[in-house]
Amino acid sequence: MDAVDPLTTDWSEDSVALMHGLRDWSARFDELNRHLSSWTGLPTSDANALGQVVWADEAGEPLSPAQLSRQIGMTSGATTVLIDRLERSGHVTRHRESTDRRRVTLRPTPEARAANDRFLAFAGTEIATVLQTTSAEEARAARAFLTRITEAAAAANARLTERARTAR
Structure with missing residues (x-):
């Protein structure tokens, strides 16, 4: 998959709503x-x-x-x-x-x-x-999405940790 620039991408209404939903879940x-x-x-x-x-x-x-x-x-x-x-x-x-x-x-x-x-x-x-x-199908789709978004956050965190380590 090609890397996506988060600052220049045109975000769909659904993608924005999904990120807001994740933020709201995290806050709750x-x-x-x-x-x-x-x-x-x-x-x-x-x-x-x-x-x-x-x-x-x-x-x-x-x-x-x-x-x-x-x-x-x-x-x-x-x-x-x-x-x-x-x-x-x-x-x-x-x-x-x-x-x-x-x-x-x-x-x-x-x-x-x-x-x-x-x-x-x-x-x-x-x-x-x-x-x-929640239906089994909906749960599987949500779990698959959460796995991918969690892995993406882990990769970003690893990159940030490495940057902080090499900046010392």
């Missing part, structure tokens, strides 16, 4: 995260991290501290401090489940999972309804 998701923060009594960054840990554990793919650091956009040092806070407050535990005892994974505590479940039961009804009433 961020707002939900702030509500989770209030619900759990945690700082927003901690609630976001805890949510990432819970979702990864639910998927059967517990996060390492390095993976969490990448997902929440914090340095490894700042992430370590955040994990220490979550551990002290009884929200996460560190595990050495692998034969490689150096590999640490993060798991939510049963209490943290229960608090997250209470939040989702209260706040997730509308989103769950939309997901359950």
Whole structure:
């Protein structure tokens, strides 16, 4: 596929509306995260991290501290401090489940999972309804689009990271 110059391209009304929709979803998701923060009594960054840990554990793919650091956009040092806070407050535990005892994974505590479940039961009804009433065809198309747009954002982020690294 040929590269498209975002500044000189004539954008269709649908493309503009789609980008606005993605922006709006991002803003509403961020707002939900702030509500989770209030619900759990945690700082927003901690609630976001805890949510990432819970979702990864639910998927059967517990996060390492390095993976969490990448997902929440914090340095490894700042992430370590955040994990220490979550551990002290009884929200996460560190595990050495692998034969490689150096590999640490993060798991939510049963209490943290229960608090997250209470939040989702209260706040997730509308989103769950939309997901359950979306046709398989529509879900596949949306997932394919989200995969492509996420990969495009990842490529842009990698290019920006490399530029910042070489500019030093």
